[in-house]
Amino acid sequence: MIAVSACLLGYMCRYDGKNKKNRCLLEVLESDEIMPICPEQLGGLPTPRYPSNLLGGDGFDVLDGKAKVVSIYGIDNTKAFLKGAHAALYKIRKNNITLCYLKGKSPSCGAGTCARLCAGTDKRAETNFIAGRITGVTAALLMREKIKVKSIG
Ligand code: SF4
Numbered sequence: 001m002i003a004v005s006a007c008l009l010g011y012m013c014r015y016d017g018k019n020k021k022n023r024c025l026l027e028v029l030e031s032d033e034i035m036p037i038c039p040e041q042l043g044g045l046p047t048p049r050y051p052s053n054l055l056g057g058d059g060f061d062v063l064d065g066k067a068k069v070v071s072i073y074g075i076d077n078t079k080a081f082l083k084g085a086h087a088a089l090y091k092i093r094k095n096n097i098t099l100c101y102l103k104g105k106s107p108s109c110g111a112g113t114c115a116r117l118c119a120g121t122d123k124r125a126e127t128n129f130i131a132g133r134i135t136g137v138t139a140a141l142l143m144r145e146k147i148k149v150k151s152i153g
Contacts, residue, residue, distance in 0.1 A: 002029060003092050005103040006036035008152060013038040017048035020103055025152055035095055039108040039138040042091075043084025045077065052077045054107045059085075059140030069107050069137060081108060085138040089145060097147070102139055104151040111139035111151035 006013045010021035041047060050071040057067030062078060069081040085108070092100065102109035112135045139149050 001033040001035055001095050001097050003035045003037050003088070003095075003097045003100040004029065005101065005106075005109045005152075006038040006041075008101065008103050009034065009036050011036060011038065013041050013047055015040070015047070015049045015051045022152060025101060029101070035091065035097065037088045037091060037100075039084035039088045040081070041084070042087035043077075043080035043082070045080050045084070050075070052081070052107050054134060054136070059107070059110075059135045059137040060144070062137045063140055063144070081137045084108060085141040088138050089141055089147075092142065092147060093145075099148045099150070100142060101150050101152055102136075102142075104153045105134075106136050107134075108136045108138045109151075110134055110136040111143070111149045 004025070007020045008022045008025055010019045012019050014020065040049070050073055052069045052071045054062065055068045055070045061067035062069060062081065068076055068078045070076055102111050104110050135143070139151070142149050
């Protein structure tokens with residue numbers, strides 16, 4: 001089984017109530033068993049919600065208590081992001097999952113450099129890497145716990 005950011009699968013769980021359905025990823029995973037996860041919803045945040053940003057560091061710093069996650073209106077959502085990250089890890093561990101595809105450029109799911117997946121002869125080929133993206137709270141926790149994370153742009 002593979003865990004995937006729910007918004008990439010078409011779930012309307014993004015902050016704006018929309019999704020980020022990735023048809024190439026769905027093709028890549030067509031024969032896999034998938035477990036959708038949305039750490040922000042698992043952390044108790046509503047949908048839609050105001051977007052949040054990492055403040056003072058990346059997801060690893062949030063895990064270490066050195067940075068926060070704050071909404072665009074200044075609400076401190078750090079606890080919810082941490083709760084969601086640990087809930088996602090719990091579900092992943094419970095299902096013996098070792099690989100995740102997570103949505104890039106997210107304060108939860110972002111995992112550094114993103115790849116774009118392209119359908120084609122080699123469906124698992126990853127192209128057009130986008131470097132330098134920040135790592136979110138859930139991605140950081142999963143990486144620390146030795147879960148393989150692939151970031152999809
Ligand atoms: S990026 Fe992650 S936390 Fe944000 S909507 Fe998608 S699954 Fe949920």
